Amino acid sequence: MRLTHHSLIFVALLTVGIQQSVFAFDHDEDPSNEIELSSEEAAILRELEREGGFGKVRDIPLLDIYGFADVLVGGFIGMNDHVASQNNFGERITNVMLGNLNMYLDANLTHGFRFLGEIRFHTAPTATSEGPNFDGTADHFVHSTSWDAVDGNTPFSFGYIEIERAYLEYVYANWLKVKIGILLTPYGVWNVDHGSPVIIPTRRPFVVASELIPERQTGLEVSGLLSAGTLRIGYHAYTSNGRGSVSTALDLDDNLAVGGRLYIDTTALGRLRVGGSFYSGTTAEERVNVVPESLQTGSPELSSYFSIRNHELAFGADLVWKIAGFHLQAELLSRQVVYDNDARAPTLGGSTPDYHAWGAYGLLAYELPFWHLRPFFLAEHNDFGRADFGGLSGMTIFFIGLNIRVLPVVVFKAQYLHVKLSSNTGSSSVTDPQNGFEMQCSWAF
Amino acid sequence: MISTSFSSMHPKVPGRYAYRPRLRFNLFFMSKIVFFFTVICIPLNGYAEPLVVIVSKKLPVKDLPKGMIQLLFLGETVEATGKRLFPLNLSPEAPERQSFDEKMLGISPKDMPRFWIDQRIRGKNKPPKTIPSMKLLLRLVAKLPGAIGYVPESAVTEAVQIVAIDGKRPTDRDYALK
Numbered sequence: 001m002r003l004t005h006h007s008l009i010f011v012a013l014l015t016v017g018i019q020q021s022v023f024a025f026d027h028d029e030d031p032s033n034e035i036e037l038s039s040e041e042a043a044i045l046r047e048l049e050r051e052g053g054f055g056k057v058r059d060i061p062l063l064d065i066y067g068f069a070d071v072l073v074g075g076f077i078g079m080n081d082h083v084a085s086q087n088n089f090g091e092r093i094t095n096v097m098l099g100n101l102n103m104y105l106d107a108n109l110t111h112g113f114r115f116l117g118e119i120r121f122h123t124a125p126t127a128t129s130e131g132p133n134f135d136g137t138a139d140h141f142v143h144s145t146s147w148d149a150v151d152g153n154t155p156f157s158f159g160y161i162e163i164e165r166a167y168l169e170y171v172y173a174n175w176l177k178v179k180i181g182i183l184l185t186p187y188g189v190w191n192v193d194h195g196s197p198v199i200i201p202t203r204r205p206f207v208v209a210s211e212l213i214p215e216r217q218t219g220l221e222v223s224g225l226l227s228a229g230t231l232r233i234g235y236h237a238y239t240s241n242g243r244g245s246v247s248t249a250l251d252l253d254d255n256l257a258v259g260g261r262l263y264i265d266t267t268a269l270g271r272l273r274v275g276g277s278f279y280s281g282t283t284a285e286e287r288v289n290v291v292p293e294s295l296q297t298g299s300p301e302l303s304s305y306f307s308i309r310n311h312e313l314a315f316g317a318d319l320v321w322k323i324a325g326f327h328l329q330a331e332l333l334s335r336q337v338v339y340d341n342d343a344r345a346p347t348l349g350g351s352t353p354d355y356h357a358w359g360a361y362g363l364l365a366y367e368l369p370f371w372h373l374r375p376f377f378l379a380e381h382n383d384f385g386r387a388d389f390g391g392l393s394g395m396t397i398f399f400i401g402l403n404i405r406v407l408p409v410v411v412f413k414a415q416y417l418h419v420k421l422s423s424n425t426g427s428s429s430v431t432d433p434q435n436g437f438e439m440q441c442s443w444a445f
Numbered sequence: 446m447i448s449t450s451f452s453s454m455h456p457k458v459p460g461r462y463a464y465r466p467r468l469r470f471n472l473f474f475m476s477k478i479v480f481f482f483t484v485i486c487i488p489l490n491g492y493a494e495p496l497v498v499i500v501s502k503k504l505p506v507k508d509l510p511k512g513m514i515q516l517l518f519l520g521e522t523v524e525a526t527g528k529r530l531f532p533l534n535l536s537p538e539a540p541e542r543q544s545f546d547e548k549m550l551g552i553s554p555k556d557m558p559r560f561w562i563d564q565r566i567r568g569k570n571k572p573p574k575t576i577p578s579m580k581l582l583l584r585l586v587a588k589l590p591g592a593i594g595y596v597p598e599s600a601v602t603e604a605v606q607i608v609a610i611d612g613k614r615p616t617d618r619d620y621a622l623k
Contacts, residue, residue, distance in 0.1 A: 106565075267551075
């Protein structure tokens with residue numbers, strides 16, 4: 001990431017501010033010895049110092065480890081062959097799959113600094129779909145079996161580890177917090193509320209999963225919250241590498257993405273939050289060529305070019321309203337993508353045109369006054385804005401289900417899905433409606 | 446069951462007195478239920494004595510908005526007179542804690558664990574530090590200038606001071622923790 005002059009000035013000011021704050025803390029927070037404390041009280045006091053930023057840093061900060069996980073049972077019922085061939089659910093209604101196994105690493109580093117890391121353990125690439133070979137056949141599913149050399153070469157399946165987020169946060173005050181690292185993009189409701197125990201259905205809507213705004217970014221974020229009576233106004237502003245297959249480490253076209261979010265939260269009538277978000281950035285993929293002339297010189301040279309490059313502008317609006325056991329949640333997302341003419345993403349027999357995709361969902365749930373039963377209904381619509389989704393141009397999904405929080409840390413969910421697909425080609429084999437049933441158990445630990 | 450056996454001791458008399466013995470018994474029985482809920486249950490679910498928010502006498506804070514106290518005890522960072530406040534909670538079983546959670550934060554004791562689990566999964570801050578006894582909480586608040594807690598008014602010591610909420614003192618009629 002190339003830092004601009006403004007970024008450097010900002011970082012310098014931030015560093016000076018943090019140093020002054022830490023310096024002031026050290027001098028202010030030397031507790032007097034007027035009150036004698038017992039050994040138990042002294043131990044608690046020491047713990048408070050380590051957790052909360054009292055006194056000077058004398059110890060390695062305490063690290064909290066916690067997380068969540070979920071297992072899902074279900075799939076689509078009577079899915080037609082065309083869709084099943086592109087989907088790893090197929091007609092297997094008895095699928096049992098480990099969905100998430102996420103672990104948080106959380107440490108207050110004192111003086112307003114905090115580290116939060118979240119990693120997800122995947123069983124992937126096992127069960128991801130594989131394209132056909134040149135002879136027209138394929139195993140269909142990738143499997144990741146290897147052999148354990150230290151245990152008699154017995155087979156085992158390996159998986160991936162994904163960094164969901166990993167950042168250092170500095171809290172100057174509630175109205176000014178700064179994060180740097182890999183961040184969940186602060187837009188809407190669902191992208192940050194991604195832990196399965198806290199979301200109501202078994203899965204997030206497709207409109208969120210399709211990342212009309214990137215799910216996470218590597219960069220710097222400034223946020224804050226101002227309050228006046230029952231009204232709170234919050235903001236987020238960020239800059240990052242943007243999208244791209246290597247965006248966790250590189251900004252290939254030296255063009256930082258920017259985005260922000262503004263929301264209002266009030267407790268005057270239940271709990272109501274309304275927000276708006278935007279994101280603007282470029283996506284670039286790079287390839288290299290050997291310069292033909294350099295081959296004759298005996299020292300080959302490489303030249304790089306953008307194989308894909310586009311500019312995008314995305315907007316989002318969101319609403320959450322909780323009142324008297326009701327939970328209403330809605331999001332609207334829009335993404336406009338414009339390609340450089342010489343760097344369009346390839347498709348089968350062509351290249352991706354400029355497009356405008358949008359989608360929206362609405363969720364209504366009601367928590368009954370007994371047994372923590374929460375029936376819910378969700379409807380969403382997606383317009384892909386182009387026809388390179390296997391001939392699909394849009395999708396409408398309805399969920400109806402039940403969420404039962406049997407314990408504060410254990411949630412059971414069951415839901416029925418009805419999916420309506422639309423196609424630019426008008427092919428009925430693509431647009432046959434699909435029905436599915438899923439049950440999920442998720443828990444926090 | 447009791448009512449039946451009681452009726453068998455007083456054979457029904459036709460006419461307007463037919464059900465009087467049963468009524469008298471029910472009133473007696475109901476008064477016992479009312480007494481039970483008054484004496485036993487109310488102290489468990491709603492703390493009768495007003496709670497007060499306290500800080501160290503070394504901290505020059507006399508008044509805090511209710512919204513700021515809510516933010517603080519719900520895991521947000523709050524400063525007063527340039528100093529970061531550090532909330533201290535009593536244990537979840539303490540009736541004072543349950544009363545504070547309901548009256549100040551609007552969250553019932555049974556929903557509080559769920560609230561904090563959800564907050565942590567969302568990547569928010571951890572709950573305020575729980576202090577095992579009120580006596581210890583008072584001593585820690587006195588010792589640490591940024592610490593803030595709550596106790597019954599009668600438990601306040603010389604080393605701490607009461608903070609008004611939205612300008613209201615515990616004696617005021619619409620005090621938030623009454």
